[in-house]
Amino acid sequence: MFLRSDSAHSESDVFSASLKASEADRQRDAWIPSEPTRLALVNLLTSAQGSYTVPHDQLTLPGLINDDPQGDPVKDLVQKFISEHEASNRKTLSAADVSHDEDGIQQLMNAECWRAAIDLTGVILTQCGQGMGQVGQPSVHSPCSLRVWMLRISLLIKLQLFSLAESECQAFGSMDTPDLYFEYYFDQFPGKRGSMVPFEFRVICAELPQYLGKSQESLDRLYYLYAIAGKILENLRQGLAEDGSMLQLSDSNRAASTQLWTSREIRLLYAISNCALNIKDYQTAIEVLEDLLVKDVSHKVHLWSGIARTYLQMGDLKSGMHYIDLFSAEIDPEDVKLCCINQINRGFLAIGQNNFPEAQKCFQNALEYEPNNVIAVNNMAVCYLYMGKLKEALYSLEGLVQESPHLHLQEGLLFNLSTLYELQSSRAMNKKQTLLNLVNKHKGNGFNVACLKMT
């Protein structure tokens, strides 16, 4: 979600509320520019109006690379495998159905119409002068245009359109040019400091290269962001403002900012460990997770559970068991949620020991704590297959999907179900068509049809 600054305020106290809001803005937007950018901004603010312009090559000039409608792959499949008629009856939200602003995007995303949401980001960015053919052309950034870019790139990543995301991101470079700072627009935002680029946008752009096989680039960029977050925290500790200026901050203000930037630092550590996991660099992943045990104390038990899974994925049962034991020693036996996770962890351990009947029992136990735990049902179904019980496996997964398709028609689960159908008989296609019917009925155009394995 967005980090919005609109805190609740009563009418009588508009002034202090706006002050509070601007405080929150400053904390959120703070960034440390590179030296050339800092100098350019100083020049701009100190020279007579209009006498200094930032050179063209020091500006960020983005534009759409592709604005073809994203379409609806579910509809295409329905047309191919069910009927023309069904396909023409399919109606999902499109960009035309919502307002052409951020609220419209949010509305489309809430309906899982991610493809339509991408279309809408294209429409809005074109309105901002950053449409097709605008790469390298002058345009004006605003916090809104950058938030829309962030959503667009996030959605492209979500739909695995990595190459397009990468080519559109290219114009943003390291997101440090002067025109991405509020100071550049001092007429429009008098006295406002910091970067317009949402922090999360920086994170996803740094994460992106790993999905195209460039993990080292992702790690470099993530560690760069991590260093800046660390520098900001250091500035706050030393009594300075976030960007190192001498601005006086109240104690509560400083505490709030420290909290925000600590949470961002934590977010980056997770991103780093995820990137390491993606390339199976378990050593880095686990070292970073160990760091997080110290920095993200409130998630300690879940981190133990995450470290355990990482060790198991790597193959080290003994170390995995160590963290699973830490987890079970810490949890309150009355806390059904954690007890359920504990049983799921034990199930993973049993799978590691190649004992699928035992694993199946653990997942069954997990369901006694949380009868609606879909993960436990899915994992139990997986165990059934390894026990030679295809029928039971199918029965469990089909049960989930039939019982509440709007909740359970999810990628991983459907992927497993489609795999089981393929194993069951030559009539897999019929069964998949039944699934497709459900998907057609319940899912938006963001649905990943690849998990049905129909093509």
Added chain:
Amino acid sequence: MESKEKEHLLVLKVMRLTKPALMISKPLSCIPTHRTVDDHGQPVKVATDLAIAEGLEHFALSQLLTLPQNFGNIFLGETFSSYISVHNNSSHVCRDIQIKADLQTSSQRLTLSSSHANPVQQLTPSESIDDVIQHEVKELGTHILVCAVTYVSNTGEKMYFRKFFKFQVLKPLDVKTKFYNAESDEVYLEAQIQNITPGPIFLEKVLLDPSSHYSGIQLHTQEDPVNRPVFGKVNCVSPLDVRQYLYCLTPKPEVLADPKFMKGVTNIGKLDIVWKTNMAEKGRLQTSALQRVLPGYGDIRLMVEKISESVPVETKFNIEIRVTNCSERTMDLSVHLDNNIQIGLLWSCCSGIQIGRLTSGSSTLLKLALIPTACGLQTISGLRLTDTFLKRTYEHDEVAQVYVYVPFSDECSSPPVISPLEA
């Protein structure tokens, strides 16, 4: 690989079962993780994204197990596991169904254990016979899984069909060994193990199983109570990385006593290697017996048995040297001491003493004395042994080293430890 399955009432499906994997998600915090409204904008019950790790929304490794997506690689020492399902796709009852799964390698044909070795009496429509077969692969190269199904159709006709599944078994590890012989009859074994699979592996066990002649200890462990290996907390070997293991082997006393064993080639033992990959998918390999070529000592072997590490200057000291006849014949030896070879030391005993006859394999102890004339580290040289039978002289220089110091000086009161050189 498709046989004429269309004409058959039964369908055979096979799926390799590698361990299931945990789904990895891409946490994107600006996209809602669940659908909150339907297509008409009506709120729907919240469905959480199953790919998001419970309690850790930013962590990519979820708790959702997913089934293997493709056949993948299989390596020597791993266990091949496969699901076999025979499904009655027809509307007729089939009888006397028998399923046979064989694995054909380049050298042999193995029948894989099956719980359905005996014919199943009947299979009604939409029912299936399911089995999971397992086999530890012990051969490299092409393997063919041959599944044969026989049954009697509703018309009483005896039916038969086969399906073939071909796969390659690859080599997972490259093991290189090196031996280092110590003066003291111990031998050090260095094993280099390279991961030649495309993914990281967890080397759970690399154990040296010594032959009956040797006892061994591993040296790649830390000196703590649990003897953890020195490879760090996360014991993972990346693709193409090489890991070194070091062992020290000592010949057992009864072997040492038998000169026959101390010559030529001996069997040291073998390495037993266990590795794990995804969700502890296990692989195990044993090397063939590792052969050690014992160092040749020539006809005569000298071993310094007793020498001071340090001696005061200009004070006579003793040295004891064991002389072993390593040749096949009897020798008649005399000792000559040459003072021209060494600097800073002078022999201080009789030259030309007769040791006498030494039969093959036997040894004797020489007690000699020297006087150091200079301080510092001095090397004992100039020992000459002459076999009077063959009139052959064996020259032994750099027999040992000794540290010579000026007595009563505090600085030199605790001299460094010196070990003898190889003769």
